[in-house]
Amino acid sequence: MFAQFALHERLLKAVAELNFVEPTPVQAAAIPPALEGKDLRVIAQTGSGKTAAFVLPLLNRLLGDGNSQQRVSIRALILLPTRELAQQTLKEVERFAQFTFLKAGLVTGGEDFKVQAAMMRKIDILIGTPGRLIEHANAGNLPLNEVEVLVFDEADRMLDMGFAEDAQRLAEACGPHQTLLFSATTGGNGLREMVAKVLKAPQHLMLNSVSQLNEGTRQQIITADHNHHKEQLVDWLLANETYDKAIVFTNTRVQADRLYGKLVAAGVKAFVLHGEKDQKDRKLAIERLRQGAVKVLVATDVAARGLDVDGLDLVINFDMPRSGDEYVHRIGRTGRAGGEGLAISLICHGDWNLMSSIERYLKQRFERRTVKELKGSYQGPKNLKASGKAAGSKKKKTDKDAKKAAPKRKSGPRPAGKPSALVSEDGLAPLKRKKPAAE
Numbered sequence: 015m016f017a018q019f020a021l022h023e024r025l026l027k028a029v030a031e032l033n034f035v036e037p038t039p040v041q042a043a044a045i046p047p048a049l050e051g052k053d054l055r056v057i058a059q060t061g062s063g064k065t066a067a068f069v070l071p072l073l074n075r076l077l078g079d080g081n082s083q084q085r086v087s088i089r090a091l092i093l094l095p096t097r098e099l100a101q102q103t104l105k106e107v108e109r110f111a112q113f114t115f116l117k118a119g120l121v122t123g124g125e126d127f128k129v130q131a132a133m134m135r136k137i138d139i140l141i142g143t144p145g146r147l148i149e150h151a152n153a154g155n156l157p158l159n160e161v162e163v164l165v166f167d168e169a170d171r172m173l174d175m176g177f178a179e180d181a182q183r184l185a186e187a188c189g190p191h192q193t194l195l196f197s198a199t200t201g202g203n204g205l206r207e208m209v210a211k212v213l214k215a216p217q218h219l220m221l222n223s224v225s226q227l228n229e230g231t232r233q234q235i236i237t238a239d240h241n242h243h244k245e246q247l248v249d250w251l252l253a254n255e256t257y258d259k260a261i262v263f264t265n266t267r268v269q270a271d272r273l274y275g276k277l278v279a280a281g282v283k284a285f286v287l288h289g290e291k292d293q294k295d296r297k298l299a300i301e302r303l304r305q306g307a308v309k310v311l312v313a314t315d316v317a318a319r320g321l322d323v324d325g326l327d328l329v330i331n332f333d334m335p336r337s338g339d340e341y342v343h344r345i346g347r348t349g350r351a352g353g354e355g356l357a358i359s360l361i362c363h364g365d366w367n368l369m370s371s372i373e374r375y376l377k378q379r380f381e382r383r384t385v386k387e388l389k390g391s392y393q394g395p396k397n398l399k400a401s402g403k404a405a406g407s408k409k410k411k412t413d414k415d416a417k418k419a420a421p422k423r424k425s426g427p428r429p430a431g432k433p434s435a436l437v438s439e440d441g442l443a444p445l446k447r448k449k450p451a452a453e
C-alpha cells in the first residue's frame with residue numbers, strides 16, 4: 015500500500031487516481047530512503063516502476079509543508095539521455111503533481127531556445143537532456159543554484175552517449191542537493207567514476223533485473239553459419255512469423271545499416287536507428303512505428319534505449335548482446351503489459367559461448383529452433399561442457415595473460431583481422447569489454 019510511505023496527501027491522492035495499489039519492488043526499496051533525503055544509486059530496468067520511485071520523493075520534498083511558494087525557481091533537475099525518455103518522464107511528473115502547485119518543464123534539443131529560456135523561469139522541476147541544458151548553461155540561462163534534488167535516470171546510457179562531462183558540470187552547478195542515480199545495468203568504470211563524483215555516501219539498491227524478464231516472452235536461438243546466413247534468417251522470420259511490430263538488434267552501426275539496406279531491397283517496410291541518426295530521424299521512426307506504417311525497426315542498443323512502443327512483440331538479436339543485462343534490456347521490450355512476445359537470437363560459431371553464459375546468468379535455457387528452409391551446417395558445438403559452453407574451447411585468458419601473449423604494438427589503429435587483447439578464445443571477454451561510444 016502506498017499509504018505506508020510518509021507521502022504528502024496530495025501525492026497519495028494522485029497515486030490513488032492512477033490506480034497504483036501496491037508499490038513495485040523498486041518503489042518499496044527506494045522511496046523510504048529517498049524520503050529521508052539520502053543519496054541513492056539504484057539499478058532497475060525500464061518497466062520496473064522506477065520513475066515513480068524518484069518522482070514521488072522528489073515531489074514530496076518540494077511540497078514541504080504544502081504552503082504555496084512565493085517565488086518560482088528550479089528546485090529539481092531530472093537528467094535523461096534521450097528526448098523521448100524526457101518526454102515520458104514529464105508526463106509521469108505531471109500525473110503525480112496534478113493536485114499540487116508544482117510545475118515541470120522540458121528542455122531537449124530541437125525546440126526553440128528562447129521559448130525554453132522563458133519557460134525555465136516559470137517552473138519548479140526541470141527535465142532534460144544534458145547536451146541541450148549545457149547549451150543553456152553556456153548562454154547563462156540556467157539558474158541551478160536552488161536545485162535541491164538532482165536525478166540521473168538511465169545514467170549508464172547517458173555515459174554511453176558521451177554525456178559524462180556535461181552531466182557532471184550540471185551537477186556542479188546545482189545548489190546543495192540530494193542526488194538519485196538510476197541505471198539499468200551495473201555499468202563500467204565510467205559509471206563507477208561518476209557515482210563516486212556525484213553521490214555522497216549513497217545507499218546502493220540493486221533490484222534484480224533478471225527476475226523482471228517477462229514470463230510471457232518465449233526465448234529461442236537459431237544457429238547460423240555466417241552473417242549472410244543470419245540476414246537470410248531475418249528475412250525469413252520477418253516474412254513468416256506472426257507479429258505486430260519487430261525490432262532487430264545489431265551491435266554495430268555498420269551492420270544495422272547493412273541489414274536495413276537488405277530488408278528495404280527485399281520490400282520490407284523498415285526503419286534504422288543508431289547513434290549517427292539525429293533527433294528528427296528518431297522521432298520519425300518512432301512515430302511511424304507507433305502508427306503502424308512501419309513494422310520493423312533495425313537498431314543498435316544505444317539508439318533503442320528507452321523506446322516504449324506498444325505492440326512490440328518480436329525481438330531478433332542479429333548479434334548477441336554483449337552482456338546479460340543488455341539481453342534483459344532488449345528482451346524486456348517485448349510482451350509488455352502481460353502480452354505475449356517472442357525473442358530470437360541468431361547464433362554463429364563465435365556467438366555460442368556468449369549465448370551460453372547469458373543462459374547461465376539468466377538461469378534459463380533458450381529453446382533451440384531450426385528453420386527447415388534455411389538449415390545451415392553449424393548446429394552448435396559437437397560436445398558441450400557441463401557449463402553449456404563448447405568443449406575444447408580454451409580456458410578464458412585473464413587480462414594479464416592476454417597482455418603477455420599480445421605482441422607489443424605502437425599506438426595507432428589496430429591491424430585488421432587481429433582480435434583485441436581482451437577478446438579471449440572462448441568469446442566471453444566481450445561481456446566485460448567497454449562498449450563503443452554512442453552506437
Ligand code: AMP
Binds near residue numbers: 060064065
Ligand atoms: P517505469 O519503469 O517507471 O517506466 O514504469 C512502467 C509503467 O508502470 C508506467 O506506465 C507506470 O505508470 C506503471 N507503474 C509504476 N508503478 C506502478 C504501480 N505501483 N502500480 C501500477 N502501475 C505502476
